[in-house]
Amino acid sequence: MSRKRFQDMNCGVAQTLEQVGDWWTLLIVRDAFLDKTRFSEFQESLGIAKNILSDRLRKLVENGILEKERLDEPGARYAYRLTKKGRDLWLVLTAMRLWSDRWVFGERDVPLVAREEDSHREVAALLAVDRDGDPVEPGKLEWAPGPAPRRRAKRRNAGARR
Amino acid sequence: MSRKRFQDMNCGVAQTLEQVGDWWTLLIVRDAFLDKTRFSEFQESLGIAKNILSDRLRKLVENGILEKERLDEPGARYAYRLTKKGRDLWLVLTAMRLWSDRWVFGERDVPLVAREEDSHREVAALLAVDRDGDPVEPGKLEWAPGPAPRRRAKRRNAGARR
DNA sequence: CGATAAGGTTTCGTTACGCAACTTGCAAAA
């Protein structure tokens, strides 16, 4: 009678939820993007119970989304930092932010903004492109179920795992 | 001692999680994208308990992500369909799918594919653009906390709510 | 009328969450 797991579902959404689908997890990741690194920083920022935070951080480290580093500084024991895998979640966070921007906040301002370091240009939208980089019309999308045996052609970034 | 709510957090990620952050909710939305409309279809597809499914469907309808329609067909039943707000979640699902494609599945195939209706070109990546539509370098992003009083300039699609 | 099916609701046991109190490790103050 334990909580159902999504491990065996052959679906990317389910697999992602398996790793970051817990109630607090994505907010911890969001805070990590905001350069929070310490246990107490997450705790104060989120108002999360310490045992829950402890558990979520452990799972995030286990899943390779955060890495735990021991610090020598006085007053600071550990630092939790995003790995490459963790930083790659920015698209998920951005998609959620943009959705809420439109459907929840309405005209209110949102506090988390992604922007280019140099120009400070903000990410205002996400654009879907095919494997050649050509835009795909969002209004004319259909979803196809699988399993579709397809070869992923030439990935820009090889060496995906770690 | 109820579960902590994210309502009051002035953060788009939190607001989105408040509506679709429950354990099963995004999988129900995914199934809705796959043209499932009936209670029993969701139930069989997901293996979710009926009371949980009932509760999640109700909340999704309350939040305007699904709409419940009474059908006249024999066997008289209901259909749950995505609203515009619900269909707008495709970016979130796609971002999650692409992430798992890279970090979970590795070389395995994924079963949920978004593609253009006419050309059948698949969405292979999401591209961040600024408000002028110019691409923003993903590698050089920084995250800024708010609240940043910014005016959202000329949205492509006005009339956001409904 | 009885059987069957969709779409739930109820009941009940287990798991997860939330809170407070306690523990541990280290470092600086007294």
Next chain:
DNA sequence: TTTTGCAAGTTGCGTAACGAAACCTTATCG
């Protein structure tokens, strides 16, 4: 050297959410 103090947890306990199965309701079919 003892004490204080903070970071980073762990433990115990009560409540809320979840999961499975049984039950209910409405409608159709024979």
